[in-house]
Amino acid sequence: MDLTIQNPRPRPDRGATTRLLVIDDDPAMVRFVELFLEPEGFQVIGALSGAEGIEQARLRSPDAVLLDLILPDMEGWEVLRALKARPETSGVPVVVVSARTGPEDRMRSLDLGADDLVAKPFDIRELQARIASAVSRVRQQALQTEAEKITTLRRVVASVSHEVNNPLAAILMCAEALERKHPDDPDVVKKSRTIQSNVLRIRDILKKLERIRAVVSKPYVAGERILEIDDVEEEP
Known part of the structure; x- marks a missing residue:
C-alpha cells in the first residue's frame, strides 16, 4: 500500500x-x-x-x-x-x-x-466510521452510567433529607425560642442567629443535592478526590 x-x-x-x-x-x-x-x-x-x-x-x-x-x-x-x-x-x-x-x-x-x-x-473512511462508532458507544455507555449514578444519589439524598429535616426543624425552633426568651442578651442572640443560619444552609445544600444533574471528581488532598456538585436543576 x-x-x-x-x-x-x-x-x-x-x-x-x-x-x-x-x-x-x-x-x-x-x-x-x-x-x-x-x-x-x-x-x-x-x-x-x-x-x-x-x-x-x-x-x-x-x-x-x-x-x-x-x-x-x-x-x-x-x-x-x-x-x-x-x-x-x-x-x-x-x-x-x-x-x-x-x-x-x-x-x-x-x-x-x-x-x-x-x-x-x-479504507480510511471505513476506519474513521469504525473509530467514531466505538467512541460513540463508549460515550453513550458513560452517559447512561452517569445518569444511573445521579438517579441513585438523588434517591439517597431524598431519604437522608427526610430523616434530617425533622431534627433540623427542632434545632431551628429551639434557637428561635432561645432568642425570644433572651432578646436583650446580645451573645445569646448572636449564637441563636448563627445556629439558624447554619440550619438553613444545611437545608439549602440538601435541596440542591435533590436537584443534582452532574458531579465532578476533583483533587482534594494528596491521594484523595472530592465529588463536587457541577450542575443542578433550576428550582421551580
Whole structure:
C-alpha cells in the first residue's frame, strides 16, 4: 500500500473533537492516519512501540486507540491487555488494525477488550466510521452510567433529607425560642442567629443535592478526590 500523499487536504479551522492514539511501528502509517483524519476533527498522537503507546495512553488520555498487533517490542495483544488493566485507560475504546484478521485473531482481540478489528489494508473512511462508532458507544455507555449514578444519589439524598429535616426543624425552633426568651442578651442572640443560619444552609445544600444533574471528581488532598456538585436543576 502506497502511503505517500502529495497534496493532503487543508485542515479546517476547528478544534479537534476526538483524541486518537495510533500505536504502530510504521511512521508512514501514523502519518497516513494523521493526514486524513485530522481534517475530520481528530487529534492524532503517534506511538511507534508498545511501551510508548502504553505510556502515551496514560499521559494523553485519548478518546480512542488504533492498535497494530505487530510491534517491535511486544505483541499488540500485550498492549491491549495492559491498557485494559489500568484504571485510567480501561474505558478507552481500542480498534485493532492488522493483517492478521483470522477468526482466532478476532476472537482473541475481542476477548481482551478490543472494541473492533479492521483488516489491513483498510479504507480510511471505513476506519474513521469504525473509530467514531466505538467512541460513540463508549460515550453513550458513560452517559447512561452517569445518569444511573445521579438517579441513585438523588434517591439517597431524598431519604437522608427526610430523616434530617425533622431534627433540623427542632434545632431551628429551639434557637428561635432561645432568642425570644433572651432578646436583650446580645451573645445569646448572636449564637441563636448563627445556629439558624447554619440550619438553613444545611437545608439549602440538601435541596440542591435533590436537584443534582452532574458531579465532578476533583483533587482534594494528596491521594484523595472530592465529588463536587457541577450542575443542578433550576428550582421551580
